[in-house]
Amino acid sequence: MKNSLLLLALLLTSSFSNPPSGKSYELYLTQIAAAEAYLQLNLISAAKSYLDACPEKFRGVEWHFLNAFLDQSDMTLPAPEGQVYNCIQVSPDGRKVAVGASDSTVTIFSFPDWKMSGKWRGHKASVSTLDFSEDGKKLVSGGRDHTVIVWDVETGQKLWENSQSFSQGIYQVRFGPGDRQIGVVSWERRSAEPWVMGFAKVLDAASGEEIQKIETEAHPAAGVVFTDGGKSLVVSCWGEVVTSYELGSGSVQWKYDLSSYEEYNAFHSIDLSPDGRTILLGAADFRVHVLESASGKLLRRIEPWEGHTKLIKAVAWSRDGKWFATAGDDQTILVWDASDYSKKYSLIGHTQTVAGLAWSDDGKALCSVSADGTLKVWDMEHPFGVAYEICDFGPWQVPVTPDGRFFAAPCSDKKMIVYDIRSGLPHIDLGPVSGLCGDLSADGKYLATSSFDGIVRLWDLENRKEIKAFEGHSARVDGVAYLNLTNQVLSVGDTTLRIWSPDAQPRVVPLPAKPFRIVLHPDETKVYISFSDKTVRSFSTENWQEIATWSLNADLQEMKISPDGNTLAAFCGKNIELWNTHSGKRKQILSSHEKSGYGIGFSPDGRYLISGSYDQTFKLWDLSKGRCTLTFHGFGDTVYSAQFINERGILIGSAQGRMRGFGW
Template sequence: MTDVFISYSRKDTDFVRVLHQALSHSKFEAWVDWQDIPLTADWWEEIQRGIEAADTFIFVISPESISSKVCRQEVEHATSHNKRMVPIVHREGFDDIFMHEALSRHNWLYFRQQDDFDQTFSNLVQAINLDLPYVRMHTRLLTRAVEWEHSQRRDDLLLRGQDLLEAEQWLRDSIDQQKEPLTSEQHKTFISKSREVETANQRLLKTGEQARRQVRFGRAVLGLTLLAAAGVGLLTVAAYRQLHHAQIQALITEANTAFKENRQTGEALTLALQAGDQLQQKRLLKGRQELTSKLLPTLLKTNYWILEQDRLEDHTNDVLSVTISDDGQHYVTASADGTAILWDRAGAQPKPLEGHDDWVREAGFTPAGDQVVTVSDDRTVRFWTLEGRQKNHLAAAHDDYIYSLDFSPISNTFATASEDGTVKLWTLAGDPIKTLMADGVDLPQHDSAVRSVRFNQQGQLATAGRDGMIRLWNAQGQLLSSWAGHTEEITALAFSPATVSASQQLASVALDGKVKLWNLEKDNAVRTLTLTPPGPADELWSIAFSSDGQWIAAGGHQDKVYVWRRRDGVHVATLEGHTDRIRSVAFSPDNTTLVSTAEDNTVRLWRWPNPGLIALKIHQDEVFITAISPDGERIALAGIEGTVSLWDKTGGYLDILDGLDSPIYALDLASNNKLAVAMANGRVGLWRSQPANPVFFMAHDDESAIRSLAFSPDGQRFATASDDGTTKIWPTAGPFERPLVVLEGHEGPIYNVSFSSDGNQLVTAGDDGTVRLWNAKGKEIRQFLGSGNAAYHAQFSPDDSQIVSVGEDAIGRMWQVDDGAEVATLQGHG
């Protein structure tokens, strides 16, 4: 690491040499490109590394540097990493219109010819030394984070032990004290991931120690048994091996049994990890390869299917609510044990918030994220720092239990809702603003508790409770509308994210066991959808939208968390693991985690979404067709029932295309966001850009199913092969009244069509036992004859010099494209 990086124009080289010499005399190490870039190094990469490794970025302002493209790139790179920036003016006469805004935000030091160099340099030294330990940690963590990113995020480059604790404290101090330079997203991600891996490693160590304790116990038991049987003797190595073999086999069996009983929770994975820990003691298990072959499938399937990432068990009574901070770095839970607990993202270092005298019903983060506010059955509202220290409290804020609170996103206010039937607005300092009135009459006219209060992004407020009514208020606390929401008590409300659509939705759940979605347009509520969990109707107590608006989660009396796709209300998952009523659900801001709390005293963190779990729900029948886009970015799955689901390469759910009127027999993806599906009724559906509306057209006779479909490499054409014995080539841009080319020659159904890598040739395989080579204009070049049995599949080698085919006889054949010679047969499949 270096003290400063100097960005300058070559015209100012003489001045920069003087500045560099002064810095060197003051024991500062300066990075300047005339001496630090090796001639053989990649120039810009070296510049970037130099900026990242410097504590302070000095920019020499002159007309040439302000207009320099390279200097601007250097400023932008420094800004993207939140580097401390010190602009110094050497020569004036520049046009402010070209000034980078990052330079304008800082105070300038003047090193002009008429200025006192020594005095200004003294000011520069003070600026460099300001809060130097903090800045050096900023640089050190940034360089480690960048190295981690460039090394494919290897776990061995993450922080550990004391380094991690110091980094976490540094990050908290930076945020709490709003230190400059600000922390970057790279800092936060690097530290957060370090904590996740450290916590996981600690748990593995704990699991390993538990396994070793079991081994020691087993040894003792076996030793006593042999001693009793023989009267005297030694425990042999063979006996040890038999004991370990039996223990590991038992753990694998238990893991598989636990997985069958509930594939979502962590018990099966824990047992499998314990078996793996014992299996690593190779000196005791030499030659036990069969155990490895049994354990690996168990580890793979449990690791893939397990949804439960973590379980937080510090509360001693029902956990009534969970709230996640806007940056996703903290959770806060509220419990009937009279406490709230503040957790970091990894669930480590919990901070109890103690002071209430009764159940804590809900806790939330202030909009700035620097405080937590809690409400309780003791009728008080309390304010806490993120270190767990109580700052303030409102005694007798209501006349009865306080059930709910929420913060306005457009003003420094928050609202509370109570058993006393009132909703009150407060400043963030705790000063009362008003009690909400309905037509000039206090809400208690309904003689019912208000169970939930929620703000939307426009500052409107929704309230609901025991009377089954929902009320909508404007930001000033004036009643806009009210309507009957449910036939029983409403227990929770949630607004959809503001970014999802112009028509925001409100979701409500109640003791009638239903989730209802309401469109709010011009202050009128229109119910759009009612969702009912599978199984017998029962109470629901919680509701949440994912931040991207795709998913809705709810939980209640059945100790399960239910998830629906918001667009059409399809139930996609049921998360099982809690042993008592679910009281709260919440999605993390990045939509990778779903958190639930329950009356079993636990908080559970679920991995979301799980591609396999959702696919099982989306595709109600066998999934037997897959396609991967040429760039590897997207995956499509098709079920015979007429549904296509789209996923990204990490397994993230993208979209679903359903409602097709015929079974799907083939599909393909192009790298330019095109998708085509072929159906049993001879029709083709073409999506030119998801999720745009598709074009459907009849490509073949309606009695002739389309068996295969393929895009050309450039995505401008696609080919369809059908039971009618023809292959047709179509333009993706349309029109679709007639194909560009028809390939005719097969006698019977065609099962497969593929393009060559340059798109100039095609190969088809048919029921007539032939594989045929065609040019793109439809002329047949040659036939490849196998055993005479049906040919099911054929495709080109990567260099287009050969074709490989397989057919009904289960024999693979390789053919030379230029002369049609059969060069190899591949046998082995039955």
């Protein structure tokens, strides 16, 4: 797919370099397509340039979606002109953030208001690494000036510096447990082979005096953590080896050695979990290596196909150990669930290498610094995009509550659950019941579902229980609707329409053919039913008599009605047919998908339509112009469901239970 996107990007770039005369709408759509193509290639800066060039008068939902996608951060703080932030740390109490910069300064900000409270000068070259002491009273910094400095956090005064122990740049500094020692890694040139030697040094945290030197290997040492309560030192190197040393004796306790592999596996980043049991390593092989700190045993290796596509420069655990973040040359920050190593968020916004990561003390924010000259803050409570898995087969329809916070998920799996859209966590578990379709009452209090067994169910979501199971259909039921005017459930199956009430016998309306889907007009005076003979028929909800019949061009997979009730959208084959509900005439056919699909939905104002297809894309359509304004790629599965959850949010689902939500 990436080769196709590259070709598309080049073609669009060519068309952009010779644009149509004037800032036309056609040019705008070309710019949108170019921005999306470059986004999929992870060329964020190029994508932004095309998006920024879009004329303001044309900017619609597609532009605002891409604009939010291209920078998902909550806040951006640029470094002074010509400078770059290299490293970042948050104090133990979460109230201060220290940032090391290329202009040799350390800047202190208050958090979360980001007011600068100090700028410390002491280094003579770029500051490359920082670490707060456990009590938060001291900060240690290391730089390319071969110097380690310890600062008083309260006053900003330099307590001591050590430059005599180092002849090359400092790669990482780290306070040990109890703040008694500081681990430092660097390298030195030698007059005999090996010409380069990496090493770790342990300094006295009070005086800066060198306590111990441990030579590692013939490559720079790049990362260091204390383990086993400060009894051991784990050092990672560019020479593809991670080694645990016993402090004092310097004896090797274990090695994690990748030097025999054909590819280059230098380790560029390291962090220790809060409980001290697990080590994260970011490597030049584009992988995240997860080790047991006591033994060096490999617990998990996150491969490029599931994680990063370039060298990993930064890794960081959250304070509670539930999450960890990784980042590097591919400009993307990935956030992982530490319990199962599943990827939770992909954070896009930086346009160059991400060099440093730091979590807030409560885990609600993640901070990052990049070679693009910015510091960014990411809201972990309300990220732009979320992804999660809810079942193995389905959901086949995704009714969303009126407040846009939850959705019901009728799946073939034996479970009926209402999920939180933002977290993906179960909100209401209704029990081991499968489902084919569903519809919510207007107030979100009741849910109607049906399944393969022909049983229609009505659920009370406030009390989390089934009100009644309606039996009578002789085959699977593919369509249900909740009639708010009478608090009844409508269902279509076999060759009947049935109107169910919890306390009365159902009304059975014979139908002329096998039905599939059913939707209500917003005023609920009419209902629309699709049939296997490629027709949609409308019926009066007063007497259940047929009103009109519309002939479709292909079999219908899904249909939705606009909020104002004027337009019915029918996904038929690869096309979407738009029908005027008053005249019964086809208004337009939207053609652009390469395969058929089931996902379809209107925006709250009715101006836009979203569609999802087996071609692994979703599309946005501006109905006021009758144009596809965005084709969004990047899905590894078919897009089975696609809908707006509010004016600034969409929910996408696959037929394998994978859900993705976006809010901007």
